[in-house]
Amino acid sequence: MTAGFVRGLDLHLDVGEGRGRGRALEAALREAVRSGRLAPGARLPGSRSLAVDLGLSRGTVVQVFGQLVAEGWLVGVAGSGTVVGPVSAGSPLPEPEGRPAPTVSGPGIDLRPGRPDLSAFPRTPWARAVRRALAGSAASLDYVEPAGLPVLRAAVAEHVGRTRGVRASPDAVVVTAGFTQALALLARVAQRLGMRQAGVEDPGFARHREVLGAGGLNPVPLPVDDAGADPGALPDEPALTLLTPAHQHPYGVVLAPARRAATVEWARRCDGFVVEDDYDGEFRYDRQPVGAMQPLDPERIVFAGSVSKTLAPGMRLGWLVVPRALRAPLEAEMTAFGAGVPAVDQLALADLLSRGEYDRHVRRMRLVYRARRQELGARLAAIGAPPPAGVAAGLHALLPLTSAEEERQTVKAAQRAGVRLHGLHTGHYWHRPAPDRPGALVIGYATPAGHAWRGALDALTELLR
Amino acid sequence: MTAGFVRGLDLHLDVGEGRGRGRALEAALREAVRSGRLAPGARLPGSRSLAVDLGLSRGTVVQVFGQLVAEGWLVGVAGSGTVVGPVSAGSPLPEPEGRPAPTVSGPGIDLRPGRPDLSAFPRTPWARAVRRALAGSAASLDYVEPAGLPVLRAAVAEHVGRTRGVRASPDAVVVTAGFTQALALLARVAQRLGMRQAGVEDPGFARHREVLGAGGLNPVPLPVDDAGADPGALPDEPALTLLTPAHQHPYGVVLAPARRAATVEWARRCDGFVVEDDYDGEFRYDRQPVGAMQPLDPERIVFAGSVSKTLAPGMRLGWLVVPRALRAPLEAEMTAFGAGVPAVDQLALADLLSRGEYDRHVRRMRLVYRARRQELGARLAAIGAPPPAGVAAGLHALLPLTSAEEERQTVKAAQRAGVRLHGLHTGHYWHRPAPDRPGALVIGYATPAGHAWRGALDALTELLR
Numbered sequence A, B: 001m002t003a004g005f006v007r008g009l010d011l012h013l014d015v016g017e018g019r020g021r022g023r024a025l026e027a028a029l030r031e032a033v034r035s036g037r038l039a040p041g042a043r044l045p046g047s048r049s050l051a052v053d054l055g056l057s058r059g060t061v062v063q064v065f066g067q068l069v070a071e072g073w074l075v076g077v078a079g080s081g082t083v084v085g086p087v088s089a090g091s092p093l094p095e096p097e098g099r100p101a102p103t104v105s106g107p108g109i110d111l112r113p114g115r116p117d118l119s120a121f122p123r124t125p126w127a128r129a130v131r132r133a134l135a136g137s138a139a140s141l142d143y144v145e146p147a148g149l150p151v152l153r154a155a156v157a158e159h160v161g162r163t164r165g166v167r168a169s170p171d172a173v174v175v176t177a178g179f180t181q182a183l184a185l186l187a188r189v190a191q192r193l194g195m196r197q198a199g200v201e202d203p204g205f206a207r208h209r210e211v212l213g214a215g216g217l218n219p220v221p222l223p224v225d226d227a228g229a230d231p232g233a234l235p236d237e238p239a240l241t242l243l244t245p246a247h248q249h250p251y252g253v254v255l256a257p258a259r260r261a262a263t264v265e266w267a268r269r270c271d272g273f274v275v276e277d278d279y280d281g282e283f284r285y286d287r288q289p290v291g292a293m294q295p296l297d298p299e300r301i302v303f304a305g306s307v308s309k310t311l312a313p314g315m316r317l318g319w320l321v322v323p324r325a326l327r328a329p330l331e332a333e334m335t336a337f338g339a340g341v342p343a344v345d346q347l348a349l350a351d352l353l354s355r356g357e358y359d360r361h362v363r364r365m366r367l368v369y370r371a372r373r374q375e376l377g378a379r380l381a382a383i384g385a386p387p388p389a390g391v392a393a394g395l396h397a398l399l400p401l402t403s404a405e406e407e408r409q410t411v412k413a414a415q416r417a418g419v420r421l422h423g424l425h426t427g428h429y430w431h432r433p434a435p436d437r438p439g440a441l442v443i444g445y446a447t448p449a450g451h452a453w454r455g456a457l458d459a460l461t462e463l464l465r
Helices: A021-035 A047-054 A058-071 A123-134 A150-164 A179-192 A206-214 A257-270 A324-337 A343-354 A357-382 A404-416 A450-464 B021-035 B047-054 B058-071 B123-134 B150-164 B179-192 B206-214 B257-270 B324-337 B343-354 B357-382 B404-416 B450-464
Strands: A003-006 A011-014 A074-077 A081-084 A173-176 A197-202 A218-225 A240-243 A273-277 A301-306 A318-321 A396-401 A439-444 B003-006 B011-014 B074-077 B081-084 B173-176 B197-202 B218-225 B240-243 B273-277 B301-306 B318-321 B396-401 B439-444
Touching (some): A021 A058, A047 A058, A058 A074, A058 A450, A123 A357, A123 B123, A150 A173, A150 A318, A150 A343, A173 A324, A179 A240, A179 A301, A179 A318, A179 A324, A179 B324, A197 A206, A206 A218, A206 A240, A206 B324, A324 B179, A324 B206, A343 A357, A343 B343, A357 A396, A357 A450, A404 A439, A404 A450, B021 B058, B047 B058, B058 B074, B123 B343, B123 B357, B150 B173, B150 B301, B150 B318, B150 B343, B173 B179, B179 B206, B179 B240, B179 B273, B179 B301, B179 B318, B179 B324, B197 B206, B206 B218, B206 B240, B240 B257, B343 B357, B357 B396, B357 B450, B396 B404, B404 B439
Parallel strands (some): A197 A218, A197 A240, A240 A273, A273 A301, B197 B218, B197 B240, B240 B273, B273 B301
Antiparallel strands (some): A003 A011, A074 A081, A301 A318, A396 A439, B003 B011, B301 B318
16 A cells, blocks of 8 residues: 655645556646645645655656646646646546546547547436436336427527527537538428528538538538628528537638628628538637627528537437527428437437536537647747637638648658648548648647647647647 | 257257246247258148157247248248248348437327337436446546447347347447437438438438438338338438338337348348337246347448437437448547437446346336236227237237228317327327328337326226227
8 A cells, every 4th residue: 555645735645555656646646636625726845755645656747747747737836846637626637537538530640620528428417317317207218309308408498598599499500410410401301492592601610511411402612701701692592501609620710700790791682691600619718718600690590510529429419499490491301311319319319418517518528628738829929839720619620721722742741750731722622622722730729639639739849839 | 959850941959947047949940940950941841740759748849930920931831831031041140120200398288109118217226327337447437439439339239139139249339319319410411421311211210201301311201011111112212211120110010020121131232221219128928039130231320229218218228230331420420410428327227237127118118018908908908999009019009990081080179087098190190191091009018107007097098998
């Protein structure tokens, strides 16, 4: 048994014996912060003296500190050593309990955008929610209505109303198997209503352009600047337009009020519809998130959300809030397609939402990602690189480069170094790529598992140095 | 070891020892036909002499012959005994599945077809499987490949090979969000490949006709008789045809060997494809289930199964075994549509399959449904009603009535008595309904919860008295 008092903290830590003592120290420190035995702001002993106290190697202690900093329990303060972070007392562990930290996808360092930290998936709450869901009425396991189970539609209406200011009644909510499928269905609805074109942000997410195209709509690029996508290029006829107003993907800008108004004006004038992709609307780090655009005209704007960024993309679970005019055609399209989300998943999400566990998870992850974004900014500043573009939000940062050529070189160097990341060109963000388009890296700082974040940051700054 | 020469065939069959020798004989004969050791048209010895040769009871041999005749390997020829059927060498064995109209359960007695007893859903095993699934690698929660997670594709390949005789490698398996969506995707693939028509059974399940129609294919009705759907009406051009070979929905007949062979011959000649809907292939009560049709030509037959009848329709979880020529187009269609099944559900099903818990559940439910079917038959006999049509299998029974008018009257009386059931006409089974079409009730005897079954049976016999 290796145990000892942590000097200066009056803290008794029990880290067991033999191999795995590093992990035990990590768990003990985490528990001490969580339970309040270590208060926010408390300064920890240096790694050297803690190692001596506990009979561990200094390297082990340094690694433990790094892990807990990555998780947000501790914060490294220049000149002051390591202090307990501003995490609220009583917050549950952000890591899966009782298991070795899982590794995320493949070898090397993964900084691709569009993913949350999958190792932080709330495994125990989800498993419990499934168990509770199954304890309910067997009738809910029958064929599901395409629009989803009433209990989840009501929970989503409440959630998006409260957190994003969306105007939603339960009967406006449609449960979806994630945003991509929802967009494919909406494209078919639009085509059936006689529309032929779809406005898309340029640069924007390639996959969605393709899905709209496969759905029979011709993508019309809308250039993006500091005020977001410019609706000026929208066609003078009924059409769909897909926007990311809260945090443009990939530029990270917020759609300006004048642009929002102009887009709604276009939709009313031309009998068009806006699809508001609120893909990471829950994650704003410097202030309250920008409200959804949907309340400007709930009969012209389809609000779309999912759990892909808050829980995991593999959940294939999301929602739409649908204008009245599109509800019947959308339901017909879903029926024709056999679209529908597994009942147990729907019940489990409704359970998490109604118990507030979903909110708690989002808040916890917001702290984790905020810390990462701050660290990323600090490290970029330290090497004299320009700061990330866009507002402090979301799960990715755009790092502008001088040219498409510099992007190409950097992405190539990253590949050699085993770092997976996207650029504006290599990630196919441009509607029509050309050498004179700006270059940039699109860094998914949420993607690495907690234990891998520091290493990823080191590798990235090494590349940009 | 029981083995011996089959006289007159110069065939050595090895059927092992002790229990299970009947099954071993069945497998040995099947393999002999498949490998060509027994050529099409070859006459088998009488059951009596074969029983003597192999030291088996005659009853066992008769049962084996019956099974192989049902599967199409052997054919009973009047005056000539049993001969090897016209199935192509190189085919192994398989089986099928199905599904019905969507629903809202209310009060009263529910005898609508197409549902298992939802109250028997294996809640605890599923909840445990979810917990174990979540304990695995976080990487599986990332964006999923459209075809599904490798661990589930491998488990399904093993399962359908073992239980239904399907020839499936893991890379031929595609995980689906249930059969309806799979069919919608296949219709789009067919259309993209230039097909314009789809053969459908008449009577047959209305929803699937509609899905094929919505997918751009013109449904061509194939009349169903005691030998199953007649492929004679299939168009002389590349097309899709949807069949329920193991247990026709709703007639309950097994697709005869000659019809199976003729359908495959059509597919090869016209560059067509068969979709084998194995909707309740797991449930046969009087003998081993009829093998799947797929092994007759795995490059022309798409085998389709799901958990809708074994677990619950609300799971939205199934599988296809896909011919090579359709794999890339299907994957493209799934990608364009954002089709994909939640990772946790996939992992949980793979867990249940690999632990044998899925099999145990199916075996348990088979006993429950067999007892119900027997009770139904006994009660019908007691009131002098004709027995259910079709073989002792599946989750529904067809009760023939004298006319469409009698069906209409009976369904009306059922409504007044608070009994929900379908008829051939009211359930839209006929491709083109007309008063001169036969009438019948389609009784879903698996639908009521265990505690409600006796009451449902009372109410039904009261109606038919």
